[in-house]
Amino acid sequence: MSLKLSDYRTKVPPTTQWCPGCGDFGILSALSQALFELNIEPHRVVIFSGIGCSGRFPHYIRTYGVHTLHGRPLPAALGTKLANPHLEVIAVSGDGDGYGIGAGHFSNAGRRNIDVTYLLFNNEVYGMTRGQPSPTLKLNMKTKAMAFPNINDGVNPIAWALSCGYTFVARGYAYDTRHLKEIIKKAIIHKGAAVVDILQPCVTYNDIHTKEWYEWIIDSERNMKRLYKLEETGYDYKVKDPTNEEEVIRKKSQAFEKSYEWGDRIPIGIFYQIEISTYEERISQRYKEYFTKPPALQEIEDPVTKSPKKDISKLLESLTV
Ligand code: SF4
Numbered sequence: 474m475s476l477k478l479s480d481y482r483t484k485v486p487p488t489t490q491w492c493p494g495c496g497d498f499g500i501l502s503a504l505s506q507a508l509f510e511l512n513i514e515p516h517r518v519v520i521f522s523g524i525g526c527s528g529r530f531p532h533y534i535r536t537y538g539v540h541t542l543h544g545r546p547l548p549a550a551l552g553t554k555l556a557n558p559h560l561e562v563i564a565v566s567g568d569g570d571g572y573g574i575g576a577g578h579f580s581n582a583g584r585r586n587i588d589v590t591y592l593l594f595n596n597e598v599y600g601m602t603r604g605q606p607s608p609t610l611k612l613n614m615k616t617k618a619m620a621f622p623n624i625n626d627g628v629n630p631i632a633w634a635l636s637c638g639y640t641f642v643a644r645g646y647a648y649d650t651r652h653l654k655e656i657i658k659k660a661i662i663h664k665g666a667a668v669v670d671i672l673q674p675c676v677t678y679n680d681i682h683t684k685e686w687y688e689w690i691i692d693s694e695r696n697m698k699r700l701y702k703l704e705e706t707g708y709d710y711k712v713k714d715p716t717n718e719e720e721v722i723r724k725k726s727q728a729f730e731k732s733y734e735w736g737d738r739i740p741i742g743i744f745y746q747i748e749i750s751t752y753e754e755r756i757s758q759r760y761k762e763y764f765t766k767p768p769a770l771q772e773i774e775d776p777v778t779k780s781p782k783k784d785i786s787k788l789l790e791s792l793t794v
């Protein structure tokens with residue numbers, strides 16, 4: 474039976490729903506289309522979320538889904554991928570969940586390079602708890618729920634991801650679903666840890682960085698688009714030869730530089746990509762059967778006697794110090 478886009482739609486409505494017009498709907502549409510176009514059947518996909526509006530994401534899509542704890546979708550996603558590397562594993566977080574509460578996980582996942590896709594819904598506020606400033610809201614910005622302008626500065630997700638070692642780093646825009654879908658497809662195909670920071674207007678609490686703000690600058694002198702696509706400027710994000718240190722530094726430096734462009738012009742698209750060995754490949758060098766017999770696919774008990782199939786006493790012995 475051939476796959477249909479509607480196969481990703483669930484008939485069960487989430488108990489708590491996103492506000493009408495929320496950017497999250499654009500991300501849902503882009504991811505569903507990406508999975509469909511890549512012909513990845515729903516039963517091969519697991520989506521992990523944390524807490525916040527983005528946490529409801531797995532409730533909106535018909536794949537396997539796990540709604541975890543605040544800031545914890547990444548460790549659950551990484552553990553699942555390592556247990557069964559044949560699954561398509563995707564983690565989703567809001568900016569508070571991923572860049573705040575889950576910040577330690579964000580940093581460490583980059584240097585491991587496990588083959589998962591991490592989508593971050595960046596709306597600069599904690600939407601679910603009524604609009605407090607999140608880690609991405611910049612200094613002196615003030616949204617409607619704040620009594621005073623932001624006393625903290627915001628993090629730069631792209632520069633942070635680059636310095637952690639993520640091997641695919643991109644930024645998308647929730648209302649440009651066609652463009653976002655193409656980025657997500659490339660992130661899923663990418664062999665390694667992929668991060669996509671998604672500018673996701675919160676129509677209820679972020680009254681400064683709205684759809685109109687992202688899309689146009691209109692004043693007496695200008696009528697131009699604020700968001701622009703890196704690929705339309707000839708920007709070359711991909712490291713062709715990962716063994717060429719000079720090229721790696723050059724491509725990473727240009728991505729860092731681009732990541733600080735914010736204001737009148739904001740780039741979206743892929744900032745950086747490099748293909749190096751994944752964590753799973755490194756494990757398979759130590760355990761030759763890792764890909765054919767990963768932990769989740771091993772039989773652990775005799776189906777009839779129910780006794781353990783493996784004697785792990787030797788393993789435990791070898792780990793004793
Ligand atoms: Fe979306 Fe904001 Fe509503 Fe949350 S509060 S569902 S982010 S519009």
Ligand code: MG
Nearest residue numbers: 567568598599
């Ligand atoms: Mg948020």
